[in-house]
Amino acid sequence: MKNIRNFSIIAHIDHGKSTLADRFLEITDTLRARDMKEQVLDSMDLEREKGITIKMHPVRMRYKYNGEEYILNLIDTPGHVDFSYEVSRSLAACEGAILLVDATQGVEAQTIANLYLALEQNLEIIPVINKIDLPNAQIGKVEHQIEELIGEKPLKVSAKLGWGVKELIEEMIKRVPPPEGDPQEPLKALIFDANYEDYRGVVIYVRLFDGTVKPGMKIMLKSSGLSYEVMEVGYFTPETEKTKELKAGEVGYIIAGIKDITLARVGDTVVDASKPETPSLPGYREAKPMVFAGFYPTLSSDYPLLEKALYKLKLNDAALHFQGEYSPALGPGFRCGFLGMLHMEIVKERIKREFGVEVVITTPNVEYKVKTKDGKEIVVDSPKEFPDHYLEAYEPYVLAEIITPKEFLGNIQQLVMKRRGIQRKFQFLDENTVYFEFELPLQEIIFDFYDRLKSVSRGYASFDYEFLEFRKTDAVRLDFIVAGERVEALSMIVHRSNAYRIGRKIVEKLKREIPRHLFEVTIQAAIGNKIIAKERIAPLRKDVTAKCYGGDITRKRKLLEKQKEGKRRMKKIGRVELPQEAFLNVVRAED
Amino acid sequence: MRKPLGLYLHIPFCNQKCNYCTFFSVTPAEELYNLYVKGLRRELKFFKQFGFTFDTFFVGGGTPTSIPPKVFEDIIKIIMEELAIESLKEFTVEVNPESLTDDHIVLFKDLGINRISIGAQSFIEEELRFLGRSHGVKDIHKAYYKLREAGFKNINLDIMFGFKGQSLKSLGYTLEQVIQLAPEHISTYSLSYEKGAIKDLRLNDEQVLASMFTLNKTLLENSGYLRYEISNYAKPGFESLHNLKYWMHNFYIGLGPSASGYYLNGKDLLRYKNTRSMVKYAKMEREYETLSPEEWLLEEIFLKTRTKWGIEVKGERIRKKLKRNLENI
Numbered sequence: 001m002k003n004i005r006n007f008s009i010i011a012h013i014d015h016g017k018s019t020l021a022d023r024f025l026e027i028t029d030t031l032r033a034r035d036m037k038e039q040v041l042d043s044m045d046l047e048r049e050k051g052i053t054i055k056m057h058p059v060r061m062r063y064k065y066n067g068e069e070y071i072l073n074l075i076d077t078p079g080h081v082d083f084s085y086e087v088s089r090s091l092a093a094c095e096g097a098i099l100l101v102d103a104t105q106g107v108e109a110q111t112i113a114n115l116y117l118a119l120e121q122n123l124e125i126i127p128v129i130n131k132i133d134l135p136n137a138q139i140g141k142v143e144h145q146i147e148e149l150i151g152e153k154p155l156k157v158s159a160k161l162g163w164g165v166k167e168l169i170e171e172m173i174k175r176v177p178p179p180e181g182d183p184q185e186p187l188k189a190l191i192f193d194a195n196y197e198d199y200r201g202v203v204i205y206v207r208l209f210d211g212t213v214k215p216g217m218k219i220m221l222k223s224s225g226l227s228y229e230v231m232e233v234g235y236f237t238p239e240t241e242k243t244k245e246l247k248a249g250e251v252g253y254i255i256a257g258i259k260d261i262t263l264a265r266v267g268d269t270v271v272d273a274s275k276p277e278t279p280s281l282p283g284y285r286e287a288k289p290m291v292f293a294g295f296y297p298t299l300s301s302d303y304p305l306l307e308k309a310l311y312k313l314k315l316n317d318a319a320l321h322f323q324g325e326y327s328p329a330l331g332p333g334f335r336c337g338f339l340g341m342l343h344m345e346i347v348k349e350r351i352k353r354e355f356g357v358e359v360v361i362t363t364p365n366v367e368y369k370v371k372t373k374d375g376k377e378i379v380v381d382s383p384k385e386f387p388d389h390y391l392e393a394y395e396p397y398v399l400a401e402i403i404t405p406k407e408f409l410g411n412i413q414q415l416v417m418k419r420r421g422i423q424r425k426f427q428f429l430d431e432n433t434v435y436f437e438f439e440l441p442l443q444e445i446i447f448d449f450y451d452r453l454k455s456v457s458r459g460y461a462s463f464d465y466e467f468l469e470f471r472k473t474d475a476v477r478l479d480f481i482v483a484g485e486r487v488e489a490l491s492m493i494v495h496r497s498n499a500y501r502i503g504r505k506i507v508e509k510l511k512r513e514i515p516r517h518l519f520e521v522t523i524q525a526a527i528g529n530k531i532i533a534k535e536r537i538a539p540l541r542k543d544v545t546a547k548c549y550g551g552d553i554t555r556k557r558k559l560l561e562k563q564k565e566g567k568r569r570m571k572k573i574g575r576v577e578l579p580q581e582a583f584l585n586v587v588r589a590e591d
Numbered sequence: 592m593r594k595p596l597g598l599y600l601h602i603p604f605c606n607q608k609c610n611y612c613t614f615f616s617v618t619p620a621e622e623l624y625n626l627y628v629k630g631l632r633r634e635l636k637f638f639k640q641f642g643f644t645f646d647t648f649f650v651g652g653g654t655p656t657s658i659p660p661k662v663f664e665d666i667i668k669i670i671m672e673e674l675a676i677e678s679l680k681e682f683t684v685e686v687n688p689e690s691l692t693d694d695h696i697v698l699f700k701d702l703g704i705n706r707i708s709i710g711a712q713s714f715i716e717e718e719l720r721f722l723g724r725s726h727g728v729k730d731i732h733k734a735y736y737k738l739r740e741a742g743f744k745n746i747n748l749d750i751m752f753g754f755k756g757q758s759l760k761s762l763g764y765t766l767e768q769v770i771q772l773a774p775e776h777i778s779t780y781s782l783s784y785e786k787g788a789i790k791d792l793r794l795n796d797e798q799v800l801a802s803m804f805t806l807n808k809t810l811l812e813n814s815g816y817l818r819y820e821i822s823n824y825a826k827p828g829f830e831s832l833h834n835l836k837y838w839m840h841n842f843y844i845g846l847g848p849s850a851s852g853y854y855l856n857g858k859d860l861l862r863y864k865n866t867r868s869m870v871k872y873a874k875m876e877r878e879y880e881t882l883s884p885e886e887w888l889l890e891e892i893f894l895k896t897r898t899k900w901g902i903e904v905k906g907e908r909i910r911k912k913l914k915r916n917l918e919n920i
Contacts, residue, residue, distance in 0.1 A: 551851045
């Protein structure tokens with residue numbers, strides 16, 4: 001056990017995590033050169049293509065140092081704020097972490113968020129500056145930032161060219177402590193990830209803290225109390241490779257005939273079924289969706305395919321929630337819950353790529369806790385369930401961290417204030433870079449906060465957040481009424497102070513998008529019975545410029561006669577169908 | 592002798608449906624040609640009995656160039672055998688830039704076609720794509736020059752305005768491109784929407800639409816085109832004789848599915864419209880309607896006032912009647 005090193009790499013998107021992992025695999029001969037493709041451990045095409053790593057595959061490597069062989073287990077942390085809980089569980093499985101910072105970009109908010117998570121887990125941190133080969137590398141500046149952060153000089157590497165990578169591995173072996181634990185003690189293993197395979201069922205990824213696990217043994221998952229017989233255990237090479245047993249300190253997988261991935265929860269503890277009283281490892285939390293939106297197939301006939309897609313994705317994604325719903329404007333669809341906006345984007349993209357279904361997404365919202373007039377407490381994640389009247393409502397707040405060059409400070413503060421943010425902490429990382437913390441309602445950032453932030457900082461600011469708590473709020477359901485009928489799919493929950501602004505904006509957008517009719521169409525935004533914004537679309541006049549050829553004069557005449565008739569009944573309100581395209585253009589890019 | 596009529600032939604085939612189009616069309620296929628010819632023969636037999644003569648012939652669609660030249664030739668020859676179309680003053684065929692081949696052009700010459708109408712619609716690639724057109728700007732130029740080379744001296748370009756994404760600037764650009772090509776005739780139609788179109792592409796801003804309408808007139812009249820109908824411009828002497836038959840309330844016969852006609856049957860003013868089904872067309876199913884004097888008058892007003900000539904008013908009684916009707920519209 002003293003020769004095992006469990007570690008992860010903390011890095012911002014694009015800072016070179018996958019490339020560094022590739023060098024590790026080469027240097028340790030884990031993969032022969034001919035098996036190498038770029039960014040081996042990025043498992044999804046989507047990841048490789050977007051150049052972002054959502055989560056790398058874990059891998060076990062061997063390395064000879066000072067005459068001894070070491071086992072190096074690299075456990076990845078997903079590189080996005082949506083998955084901070086998963087990050088914390090991955091880090092909990094390690095004793096050390098490499099903090100990788102791009103020499104051309106410097107420290108970013110997300111890196112800091114994950115660094116703090118690692119420090120909370122008491123991990124040994126090895127700071128590293130990457131991309132030192134690039135002409136625009138600002139090694140001195142970034143070195144200074146890192147020293148400010150953790151009071152230590154970073155190593156310098158170029159993962160692309162392999163500079164300093166061997167030294168980094170050896171430094172890690174020297175500094176990261178070996179795991180502790182006792183193979184003779186009752187089994188205690190942390191689930192840090194899980195994956196569903198068609199033939200073998202759920203493969204759970206574990207780090208053993210105590211005890212031993214082998215095929216034939218009965219294990220129990222602490223959160224559910226369900227027991228299973230172990231069918232196979234093994235290591236990641238990075239493919240799964242069978243072995244006789246896994247022992248305390250080791251990282252590997254267990255296959256135990258689990259059929260439903262939601263039962264193999266990240267953060268849960270695996271124990272010996274014959275010793276069910278074994279305590280759980282700390283820090284377990286259920287993966288709870290934070291962001292909710294309606295998913296509707298662009299073509300109604302794709303509904304069964306969309307359903308199939310969601311079920312399939314759910315097999316491998318315990319955090320994805322969904323249930324069927326119906327919208328008069330959009331037809332049958334699903335109300336879905338996600339960890340965050342990126343999670344939602346990924347699901348949408350995978351539905352499109354892997355199942356060929358295009359979806360329309362309604363305005364996303366967070367979950368509200370509402371005390372109703374009759375004293376009941378309800379949880380609302382869909383605008384249509386939000387009551388007109390209530391006693392109290394609570395919405396989730398987050399702690400957001402932003403790092404920016406100081407010249408954009410004013411812009412960003414303004415943006416954050418507009419989003420009901422409260423500044424908490426403020427600190428210079430170096431003379432040009434500012435770090436600050438805000439408390440913000442999650443609802444205010446799930447829409448386009450990130451885009452706005454990038455645009456007011458010309459792309460320089462970085463941003464991260466974590467859930468704080470539910471706080472009292474003055475939320476209202478904003479409805480949109482077109483020609484006297486409420487368009488349910490457009491309803492949204494907003495803070496009362498934003499209702500007028502958003503209502504006005506959407507009413508104006510609708511005015512542009514809804515085709516004119518022979519009768520006047522009114523568009524209203526309303527809170528309960530109160531109309532807060534209104535527009536009218538003037539009735540169509542006879543379009544004398546329309547072509548009159550091909551000889552179908554009868555139709556033209558009848559149209560004319562009908563319009564004449566229509567003018568007489570001007571007051572009558574006709575039905576207006578909201579075209580799907582109009583709907584899309586309205587929900588797209590709020591603000 | 593009775594005045595000659597206009598003859599219209601609807602070729603109901605298109606390789607691709609444009610996003611805004613509601614004209615009847617189906618995808619070209621051998622079996623459908625046979626149905627089509629079957630219906631056509633029945634119609635021709637029916638109209639032969641009236642002994643009409645024709646001085647204009649307009650072949651539209653659909654996309655007349657989407658069917659093989661040989662099929663096109665057969666169809667026209669069948670019509671020539673049955674109807675009196677030997678002394679045509681104007682013989683037009685509509686073409687789509689991308690499907691017009693050299694064989695088509697040779698054939699058009701052979702058949703005596705003397706006017707070509709090109710569905711150009713716009714000279715901006717993105718706009719063409721947005722409209723669902725299957726051709727690019729290059730195709731328009733290519734088709735146009737080929738037709739000129741082959742000696743066609745009367746060419747129309749169809750242009751469209753008033754769709755989403757189009758601006759006054761982009762319309763202006765398209766018109767400038769048209770003017771440079773110098774066709775004899777230009778139709779600029781504002782996009783309308785009818786049920787059955789793939790998408791409603793209409794621009795929703797009436798102010799911009801009005802300005803576009805004016806822009807057409809300004810740019811085209813500055814370049815020597817005269818507006819003789821709301822949406823049609825021509826160099827003097829190149830007004831479309833066939834389309835004027837519709838607008839001047841004259842008689843015409845339409846052949847092909849979804850085509851309409853207007854003729855005098857004894858004392859009755861008859862309008863008819865053919866079915867939009869290929870199968871039913873083969874059985875010559877159509878709807879008839881006899882115009883009442885009021886209906887006739889309404890048409891007289893809304894058709895003729897589209898043109899620069901307007902309505903000629905003779906006598907007090909007619910004047911009064913017209914006035915009453917105008918107030919009613």
